[in-house]
Amino acid sequence: MRTTTFWLLTAAVVAAVFGLSRYVTNDYYFFAAYLVLQYIVLATAWNILGGYTGYVNFGVAGFFALGAYSTVVLHKLWGPPIPVLIVVGGIVSGIVGLGMGYLTLRVRGVFFGIATLALAIVIQTFITNWDYVGGSRGVYIIRPATAPLVGNYIEYLFLVMLILAGMSVAIARTVEHSILGFGLATVRDDEMAAEASGVPTLRLKLVATVLSGALMGMAGAPMPYYVTYLDPASGFSLSYAVNAIAMPLIGGTANWLGPVIGAIFLGTIEQVATVTISSALNLLIVGVLLVFFVVVAPNGVMGMFQSRTRRGDR
Amino acid sequence: MLDLFLNAIASGVLLGGFYAVMTVGLAISFGMLDVGNLAHPAFVILGSFTAYILNSRYGIDPIVAGIIVLPGFALLGAVIYETYYWSFERRGEEGVRGLSFFFGLLFITEVALILIFGVDYRFVEAPYIGRSIDIGLVDLPLRMLVPCITAFVLIGVLQLFLSRTFIGRAILAVAQDGQALRLMAVSPKHVKRVAFSLSIATAAIAGSCLIIIQPVEPSIGRDYIGRVFAVTVMGGMGSFPGMVIAALVLGIVESLTATFYGPSWSPAVAFGFLLLTLAFRPSGIMGR
Numbered sequence: 001m002r003t004t005t006f007w008l009l010t011a012a013v014v015a016a017v018f019g020l021s022r023y024v025t026n027d028y029y030f031f032a033a034y035l036v037l038q039y040i041v042l043a044t045a046w047n048i049l050g051g052y053t054g055y056v057n058f059g060v061a062g063f064f065a066l067g068a069y070s071t072v073v074l075h076k077l078w079g080p081p082i083p084v085l086i087v088v089g090g091i092v093s094g095i096v097g098l099g100m101g102y103l104t105l106r107v108r109g110v111f112f113g114i115a116t117l118a119l120a121i122v123i124q125t126f127i128t129n130w131d132y133v134g135g136s137r138g139v140y141i142i143r144p145a146t147a148p149l150v151g152n153y154i155e156y157l158f159l160v161m162l163i164l165a166g167m168s169v170a171i172a173r174t175v176e177h178s179i180l181g182f183g184l185a186t187v188r189d190d191e192m193a194a195e196a197s198g199v200p201t202l203r204l205k206l207v208a209t210v211l212s213g214a215l216m217g218m219a220g221a222p223m224p225y226y227v228t229y230l231d232p233a234s235g236f237s238l239s240y241a242v243n244a245i246a247m248p249l250i251g252g253t254a255n256w257l258g259p260v261i262g263a264i265f266l267g268t269i270e271q272v273a274t275v276t277i278s279s280a281l282n283l284l285i286v287g288v289l290l291v292f293f294v295v296v297a298p299n300g301v302m303g304m305f306q307s308r309t310r311r312g313d314r
Numbered sequence: 315m316l317d318l319f320l321n322a323i324a325s326g327v328l329l330g331g332f333y334a335v336m337t338v339g340l341a342i343s344f345g346m347l348d349v350g351n352l353a354h355p356a357f358v359i360l361g362s363f364t365a366y367i368l369n370s371r372y373g374i375d376p377i378v379a380g381i382i383v384l385p386g387f388a389l390l391g392a393v394i395y396e397t398y399y400w401s402f403e404r405r406g407e408e409g410v411r412g413l414s415f416f417f418g419l420l421f422i423t424e425v426a427l428i429l430i431f432g433v434d435y436r437f438v439e440a441p442y443i444g445r446s447i448d449i450g451l452v453d454l455p456l457r458m459l460v461p462c463i464t465a466f467v468l469i470g471v472l473q474l475f476l477s478r479t480f481i482g483r484a485i486l487a488v489a490q491d492g493q494a495l496r497l498m499a500v501s502p503k504h505v506k507r508v509a510f511s512l513s514i515a516t517a518a519i520a521g522s523c524l525i526i527i528q529p530v531e532p533s534i535g536r537d538y539i540g541r542v543f544a545v546t547v548m549g550g551m552g553s554f555p556g557m558v559i560a561a562l563v564l565g566i567v568e569s570l571t572a573t574f575y576g577p578s579w580s581p582a583v584a585f586g587f588l589l590l591t592l593a594f595r596p597s598g599i600m601g602r
Contacts, residue, residue, distance in 0.1 A: 056413050058352075103593040110350045111547070113413050115592050117352075118540040118585040125582035136578075238536065242421050245414055253410075284425045291418035294411045295401040 003177060007170045014166035018159060030158045034226060036267035037161040038219050042240065043247035043259035044168045045215035048175060049208045050245070051253030054188040055105070056113040060244040062120030063093045063213045065127065065235035067220030072133045072230060075141055081148070082160055086221040093217025094210045096123075101209035105202060124236040138231025141224040157226055161219075168215050172256040175211070184208055216244075239283055243270075246290035252302025261301055317451040322573040323566055324452045330565025331462030332527060334558050335520045336538055337545040338469055342513035344543070345552025346489035347506050349398065350413050353420035355535035355542060357514055360423060361387065361521020362530040363431065369438040376438045377464055380522030384515050391514030394419070395507045420535070427532035435529035443526060461523035468519055472512075473554050485509040489552055537581055544588035548595075 001009075024030070042060060050056050057063075067089030074080055074088060096119075104115040128136045147156030175181045183204040186194035195201050224230045243266065251262025266286065273282035297304060336358060343351045361380060368379035402412040442456040476482035484505045487495050492502035524530060545564055549557030564587060568580045 050410060054410050056410050058413075058417060100589075103589060107592055109409055110413065111592050113350070114352075114539075114543045114547075115589055118543070118588045121537070121540055122582050122585040122589070125579065125585075129578055238421065238424075238533075242417070245417065249411070249414055280425060280429055284422065284429065287418050287421040287425060291415060291422065294415050294418065295397065298401075298405075298411060 003174050006173050010166045010170045014162055018162060021155070021158065027152075027154055030154045031226075032271045034154070034158050034161050035271065036264060037158070037165045038223075039243055039247060039263040039267045040165040040260055041161070041168045041219040042216060042244040043251075043263040044165075044172045044256065045212045045219065046244040047248040047253055047256075047259045048172055048215070049205075049212040051248050051258070052176070052181060052184040052188060053205055053208055055109050055205065055209075056245070057116045057209075057212065058113055058241050058245070059100075059116035059118075059120035060216055060241040061236045061238060062116070062123045063097065063216035064220035064223070064240050065120075065232075066093045066096060066123060067217030068223040068230060068235050069127055069133055070217070071221045071224050072139055072141065075224065076132070082157075082222055082225065086160070086164065086218045089221030090214040090218040093220075094214030097209045097213025098206060100213075101206045105205045105209065120236060120241075124232050127235070128232045134231065136232060138229055138234075139224075141228050141230065143225045143228060153225075157222055160222055164218060168218075169256055169260060171211070171215070172259075175208075176256060180204060180207060239286070242283070242286055242290065243267075246286055246293075248300070250289060250293045250300055252300030254299070254302060258300055258302045265301070318573060320451050321453060322569045324454060325458060326566030326569030327562060328454070328458035328462045328565070329569055330558075330562035331465040332458070332523055333541055333545055333565050334561035335461065335465035335468055335516070335523050337542045337549070337557055337561060338465075338472060338554070339513040339516035339520065340542045340546050341549065341552050341554065341557045342472075342485075342509055342516075345546050345549070345557075346485065347509055347513075349395075349506075349510065350416065351513070352413060352416040352539065353423060354513075354517060355538040356420040356423040357387070357390075357517035358520045358524060358538065359427065359530060359532060359535040361518040362525040363427060363436070363521070363532075364518065365522040365525050366436045366438055366530070369440075370436075373439075375440055376522040376526050377460070377519070380519040383518045387518040388511040388515040391511035392507055394514065395510035398510075399503055399507075424532050424535065431532065433531055433533070435531045436525070437529040438525050440526065457526055461526055464519065464523055468516065469554055469558065472516070476554075481505070481508055485512075540581070540588050541584040544584050544591065547588065548591045 021030070021033075042064065046057060046060060067086075070089045070092045071085045074085055100115065100119050104112050127133060133139055143153055145153075147153045150156050150159060175184070183194070183199050183201075186197075186199050187201050187204060191201055220235075223235070227234070247262035247266050248259040249262070250266060251260065252258030266289065270282050270286065273285055293300060336355070339357075340351060340354045343349045343354065361383070364383045364386075365376040365379040368374045368382065369376050374382070398412065398415065402415065442460055444457065446453055446455040447459075448454070476486055484495065484500055485508065487498075487500075488502050488505045488509070492506075495502050495505065541564065545557060545560045546552075548560035548563075564584060567587070568583050571583050572580045
């Protein structure tokens with residue numbers, strides 16, 4: 001399938017989902033669907049680096065919260081519309097991704113993973129000590145009474161996140177089928193051989209890190225308007241990282257469809273479990289599923305459906 | 315000013331000793347065996363909670379409690395290593411999946427402890443908590459001194475074990491070249507399992523030390539991830555003397571930061587250290 005066709009198809013799916021959502025009357029479903037869509041963005045973003053190159057980013061919460069807190073700053077300054085906030089959040093997280101990638105992508109993958117975890121805590125410490133954005137007490141965001149286009153604010157947030165999810169999936173698919181994607185695949189399979197054959201591995205990894213970080217920041221940008229109260233402990237919650245890693249690993253990391261399947265599957269289970277059982281137990285479920293899938297089904301749900309011959313030549 | 319500075323240095327040294335005992339397990343698993351056990355701090359917290367149970371139910375001294383549960387932790391380590399070996403190492407898939415496995419374990423341990431004990435801070439009681447000894451201007455609280463001494467005793471014993479016993483030397487050998495060990499008719503997997511059990515067992519003692527120093531709740535383990543990895547990497551991956559020096563440096567810098575800028579900045583110090591080490595000196599201060 002051509003890339004343009006895929007973009008058009010994604011746009012059609014987004015429009016169709018939005019059209020169907022016009023028949024939903026209960027606001028709760030928009031709140032739940034927003035979170036699932038947010039996880040589609042986060043899982044897809046993580047997969048661009050983690051799945052395509054094999055470099056694990058444990059600092060998802062850091063990038064996500066950077067997006068969220070740049071929204072807080074802009075909201076206090078002048079309160080621009082959400083699309084602007086998303087772009088700014090993406091730029092901020094992308095720049096931080098570039099800096100971190102430049103410092104750590106040259107060492108082995110395991111060090112990169114630890115450094116990302118460390119980065120998330122450094123950022124959290126800075127935010128906690130920065131009184132302008134509420135410090136450790138947190139900050140309240142009062143959202144406008146009415147929203148553009150659809151009127152109801154939560155429906156507007158849902159639409160924004162739906163478009164963002166469609167966009168990130170299309171970007172992931174585009175990367176996968178471009179020269180960049182082939183380069184990243186060589187890094188994943190054998191970085192030394194790739195380097196020796198003249199693949200500019202560091203530059204490719206940096207592009208992937210920036211792209212992945214920026215998408216995470218974009219996912220975080222509308223968050224303050226969604227929760228209306230943001231503090232460092234919830235913004236930097238480890239559960240974002242666990243979810244963003246568990247979802248692609250459960251769905252399958254080889255292509256764009258895996259994270260989407262994982263996010264819809266796990267995200268829905270979590271929403272149901274939070275309502276019916278308890279939110280602490282639902283985190284336990286995510287952790288157990290993550291360990292279960294990496295141990296038992298290394299290629300995720302997608303791997304289960306692939307034929308044996310294709311698995312054989314991996 | 316001078317006594318403030320001296321006290322900051324002294325408590326930094328004590329803190330560094332404690333960081334060394336937190337790290338020693340990781341120096342074995344990550345430094346020597348190349349197993350990126352992200353969940354190590356979570357097992358330390360588990361150790362704190364077992365010490366808490368033994369202390370509050372039966373009044374056992376926390377350090378003794380740590381020694382009592384050593385075999386249980388070693389067994390846990392053996393089980394985890396077997397799972398890790400069969401699922402990842404054997405297939406050469408340590409990278410993404412192995413790390414995610416430990417990340418999942420970290421998360422499961424934390425959430426399970428929250429479900430059982432809640433998010434309240436727990437503490438232990440022992441005769442030496444709350445007292446301190448004065449040497450000139452410097453004031454040494456026993457609740458910091460006891461973990462620090464425990465740390466140096468434990469590290470000394472481990473160093474002797476590694477350099478003097480057969481299995482200890484085998485562990486050092488597997489850290490250098492597993493393939494060569496196989497040619498000497500020793501199974502690298504067997505040696506690594508013993509070493510990994512040892513590394514998890516140290517978490518029991520580290521947990522006891524942690525809960526003596528400060529009250530513990532399940533999610534504080536995260537604050538130590540960056541510190542223990544920073545110390546391991548800075549120490550040159552598996553060299554005990556290097557690790558102790560790195561731990562002392564980190565402890566002193568953190569203590570000075572806390573004294574002169576405020577304690578809320580101290581987490582960033584360790585992580586800043588880690589980032590800088592990774593960027594400029596990935597082989598550590600005593601690197602091979």
